Amino acid sequence: MANKNIRALSSRKELNDNLFENIAGLSQKNVSKEDFQELAKRFMIDDSVVVGAASFYDFTREENRNKKIHVCSGTACMMANTQSKLKKNIENYFDKSEIGHAACVGRCHSSNAFMFDSKTYSATNEKELSSIISDKKHQENNYNIGCNTTPILTSKIENISNFYSLAEKFKEKPQQVIQELKTSNLRGRGGAGFPFWFKLDAVIKESNPKKYIVCNADEGDPGAYSDMYLMEHQAHKVLFGMYLSGLTVSANTGVLYIRGEYPDSIKIVGEAINELKEKNLIGDFKFKIIRGQGSYVCGEETALLNSIEGLRPEVRVRPPYPAQYGLYGKPTVLSNVETFANIHWILENGGEAFAKLGTKQSTGTKLVSLDSFFNKPGMYEIEMGTDLHTIFSEFGGGFKSKIKGFQIGGPLGGIVPMHKIADLTLDFESLNSNGFLLGHASVVSIPTDFPMVKFLEHLMEFTSDESCGKCYPCRIGSFRGMEMLQKAQTSSYKIDRQLFDDLLETLEIGSLCALGGGVPLPIKNALQYFEEELKHYFTSN
Ligand code: SF4
Structure with a gap:
């Protein structure tokens, strides 16, 4: 009901004076709390609605508003193993606090990807990175x-x-x-x-x-x-x-x-x-x-x-x-x-x-x-x-x-x-x-030398980061799954296989949408086809 009421208030101004664009605009300018309150007042909605939306997105949440460059953290770049070197090179030009991440910028064909000055780039070496940062020229996305x-x-x-x-x-x-x-x-x-x-x-x-x-x-x-x-x-x-x-x-x-x-x-x-x-x-x-x-x-x-x-x-x-x-x-x-x-x-x-x-x-x-x-x-x-x-x-x-x-x-x-x-x-x-x-x-x-357990951890972490939080199997379950997989890699802890299977089942049947409900599928595939590699991390029951 609350959402219906907010929707009705937002729809009064509809697309021409769009609430979401207003929130994004204020976030980009990194304005004061009072400006957000003013926006809420103009739309006749509670401050919490505006704050709730602004705090959700990677690019609008308060701690990310000063980011000047976003390094791609997508799976393809991660598998290509290009991003830690890229990030290190970027640190020569930006303070660590100014470097954010972007979940995928669509340069999966070349990796080494990042977003800067409202454009996306791939930089395979430091020289290339240096000229991108100084010239800010558009780089063709060729494939x-x-x-x-x-x-x-x-x-x-x-x-x-x-x-x-x-x-x-x-x-x-x-x-x-x-x-x-x-x-x-x-x-x-x-x-x-x-x-x-x-x-x-x-x-x-x-x-x-x-x-x-x-x-x-x-x-x-x-x-x-x-x-x-x-x-x-x-x-x-x-x-x-x-x-x-x-x-x-x-x-x-x-x-x-x-x-x-x-x-x-x-x-x-x-x-x-x-x-x-x-x-x-x-x-x-x-x-x-x-x-x-x-x-x-x-x-x-x-x-x-x-x-x-x-x-x-x-x-x-x-x-x-x-x-x-x-x-x-x-x-x-x-x-x-x-x-x-x-x-x-x-x-x-x-x-x-x-x-x-x-x-x-x-x-x-x-x-x-x-x-x-x-x-x-x-x-x-x-x-x-x-x-x-x-x-x-x-x-x-x-x-x-x-x-x-x-x-x-x-x-x-x-x-x-x-x-x-x-x-x-x-x-x-x-x-x-x-x-x-x-x-x-x-x-x-997935390269031969990339540990499958790390890949599964990445999937759980991705789900946990991107979960909208509406239903608990996804909100809590993905985080717990990630924790288990992390712990199994860094200590003698072994994941209780029955407990893990129960977690996957809860995610699968208890989640409201395909994010929480869908992540068990690739994990089950891995458990089936990469059993030999993964069994070391699980109890045998
Ligand atoms: S399964 Fe969907 S609805 Fe439930 S918390 Fe995850 S993203 Fe939200």
Whole structure:
């Protein structure tokens, strides 16, 4: 009820004078407590709401406001073992108190990554770092791009006006759009694989005259940079998908929630929106970009909605779902970047053509992000159903050094040992039936000499750091799991296996969302496939 009331007060000023942006703005200026109180007064909310939100995010909490440079602490950079040297070099230029961290800045293909002066960089040596810090010049984020089939997401748009003219054909035909999407069997690319047409259909059926389209561009999975690729190289495919969704459900506002760790994406999408306005291609449809402030859990759809509203981004209990009660309590189509980016191709070529690509249940293509351990790291558009071996050898060019396994699909995805590659194809079903998860299809390699127990500790620590705190299995359980794994590495303590299994079960079935509920999966994979290496840390019962 309290959140409903705050939401109602926040929605009075809505997106033009957005509470979350106000909180972020004040935090950046590092203003006094009185200024935050003044903001609360202006929105007629309690001070605690503003303080509660500001204290949540990496970039807005008080102790981080003086940070001048953020070193990437994502899993891919961690596996590449580049960050401690980088940080040491950075300490030659900044006081330790001015150096913060960013969970992943999307440079997983080159590692050595950091964020500085609202830009992201990779610096492989001190000379490079020195010139970045003195010149502050933009550094191209270069990586390989390829495709093994009909390009849907990686093809070039020749003419923007022609591209958007397709909307005219479907303008007042919502049922035709639904039918094409249904035939295509386009499933959400954010990880859950939910049929996209169903979301549109559910929002069409809502009678509320105010509706929203929200694009989840908070690509927080360390190792994934496919949404970043789309925003920086294919922004109009994403924007068209949102615009067309708006026409279909009668919504005239599209909000893109883009993570703050992707400053180039924010800039490029902003320029693309301006281009649409200048060319008058989208009528009275409005876009709004909201810059994330450093929080993994905001990739969870309801936490993301709360975040836009200026509330503390705690996960909401569902139902009601966003289609019925979304942004500011209004019906909302909420989907991820890659899902929206597929819509133009489907409507131009027909749902049937899309369904012919891939497998029966996993149609179309999927962007796959390969990390710096590959000889050809990069972003590859791969037809669903392609075997992993082909992707890794033909596109990735094999591995540069010895690895014992990899994590696919982010921190909640599966940990796959090398011998399982031969059994797997790139689709929801193959990975699920083998006990893994497709997720966002990012691949983070785990080198042979990196202790698996340390990797598990990292997963528990990540969950504990990023937990929204709403439910105790995740809030407390992930921290306890991390403690156990740490203690087992630094003393003669052995983890009670039964207790650890109980903890995983509690997380799995007692957590409200996929963060706490999902982290047991990779840990169980590791316990199964790396038993020999891990047994030393556990009791044998
Ligand atoms: S599982 Fe974790 S992140 Fe999800 S609602 Fe519970 S505390 Fe929040």
